[in-house]
Amino acid sequence: MATCVELVAGCYEQVVFGYRVRTDQREWTVKPVFSHHAHMASVSAVAASEKFVVTGSKDENILMYDMNKKVEHGSLLHHDGSITCLEFHGNTHLMSGGEDGLLCVWSTKKWECLKSIKAHKGHVSSLSVHPSGKLALTVGTDKTLRTWNLMNGRSAFIKNIKQNAHIVRWSPDGDKYVVVMEDQINLFDLETATITNTLQNPKRISAINFLNNSILAVAGDDEIVRLCDLDKGIWLREFKAHETRIKALESFKVDKYCVLVTASNDGFIKLWKLHLGKETERPTLLVEVNTEARLTCMTVWKPSATCITKEEEEEEEVQAATAKELAAELLKRKRVRVVSYEQVILEDESKPIHTKKTKKVGGKKQKVK
Numbered sequence: 001m002a003t004c005v006e007l008v009a010g011c012y013e014q015v016v017f018g019y020r021v022r023t024d025q026r027e028w029t030v031k032p033v034f035s036h037h038a039h040m041a042s043v044s045a046v047a048a049s050e051k052f053v054v055t056g057s058k059d060e061n062i063l064m065y066d067m068n069k070k071v072e073h074g075s076l077l078h079h080d081g082s083i084t085c086l087e088f089h090g091n092t093h094l095m096s097g098g099e100d101g102l103l104c105v106w107s108t109k110k111w112e113c114l115k116s117i118k119a120h121k122g123h124v125s126s127l128s129v130h131p132s133g134k135l136a137l138t139v140g141t142d143k144t145l146r147t148w149n150l151m152n153g154r155s156a157f158i159k160n161i162k163q164n165a166h167i168v169r170w171s172p173d174g175d176k177y178v179v180v181m182e183d184q185i186n187l188f189d190l191e192t193a194t195i196t197n198t199l200q201n202p203k204r205i206s207a208i209n210f211l212n213n214s215i216l217a218v219a220g221d222d223e224i225v226r227l228c229d230l231d232k233g234i235w236l237r238e239f240k241a242h243e244t245r246i247k248a249l250e251s252f253k254v255d256k257y258c259v260l261v262t263a264s265n266d267g268f269i270k271l272w273k274l275h276l277g278k279e280t281e282r283p284t285l286l287v288e289v290n291t292e293a294r295l296t297c298m299t300v301w302k303p304s305a306t307c308i309t310k311e312e313e314e315e316e317e318v319q320a321a322t323a324k325e326l327a328a329e330l331l332k333r334k335r336v337r338v339v340s341y342e343q344v345i346l347e348d349e350s351k352p353i354h355t356k357k358t359k360k361v362g363g364k365k366q367k368v369k
Contacts, residue, residue, distance in 0.1 A: 006301040010043025011293035028287040047086040048301040056083025089129045097124030115153040125166045131174040139165035173213045180205050197233035209249035219246035236279040248298040263298035267291045
């Protein structure tokens with residue numbers, strides 16, 4: 001058995017990629033596990049729990065994947081508009097936000113929509129669940145920051161902000177949270193709900209990730225990743241990670257160091273070694289993989305047990321090779337079609353694609369190709 005994690009990424013070309021990262025070797029390796037033409041429009045959000053990965057798209061659908069069996073588990077059709085954000089709380093609940101302004105709470109046991117809340121007058125831009133699972137934060141295009149009591153599904157607090165925020169995140173300890181507006185990071189204290197620190201990024205911020213309770217990784221509309229100390233309100237260091245803008249940041253712990261995962265429009269996913277406590281040192285590139293697609297989102301799936309055997313891995317490699325060929329063909333075919341589709345949407349964003357709505361899981365289980 002081997003220690004590993006899996007990376008799942010979505011792209012403009014409607015494809016979802018899966019890669020296995022082996023972390024127990026002297027030199028880390030990345031191997032493709034699956035490539036799946038998942039949606040009818042670009043993939044806009046992805047999230048992972050211990051068993052499932054879910055993807056959301058501009059086609060209004062949320063697709064679920066059983067990562068242990070590597071099968072498509074079904075779809076959730078409730079939102080009337082693009083899916084903008086997804087987040088699991090543990091293994092029991094999934095939360096989703098969309099352009100319809102809805103905040104939905106799903107049970108992962110039977111995949112039922114337990115709550116459907118009209119959270120914002122405009123789009124739900126971002127959501128974050130408190131580590132306790134009792135509270136959630138959302139920001140939307142109505143220039144409000146809202147706190148939700150998940151025990152009763154009601155609004156607990158509404159704060160008007162000067163401009164539209166597009167990212168909100170709780171810290172790992174849940175004692176503070178950050179709100180991102182364009183190129184500005186505002187740090188809020190949970191008890192007082194007031195801003196305790198503000199940091200300005202040179203470019204518009206596209207992704208953030210807490211490395212610990214005070215160190216935040218920040219990426220924007222450029223190729224640079226910057227690390228900041230939120231409590232001190234200072235920038236620690238920056239480094240060039242990609243050739244074009246960075247779309248997603250994730251992290252996980254290995255032994256005594258942190259691994260920062262970056263995904264970019266240049267098609268690369270890269271893993272960087274960071275020693276927390278020595279943030280001013282330059283990160284080391286551990287491994288990278290070129291998806292050859294324009295990435296939009298990415299998550300890290302960590303199996304509850306160790307990885308598969310060598311025999312099972314060899315069998316998956318054969319399947320992945322076939323899937324990679326199919327994905328490569330899809331990327332060639334779909335690039336023009338996707339652009340054409342998005343142009344239609346931009347002409348009239350008030351008319352989303354109409355699909356039959358149901359709260360039940362639709363579709364039979366299908367092998368991911």
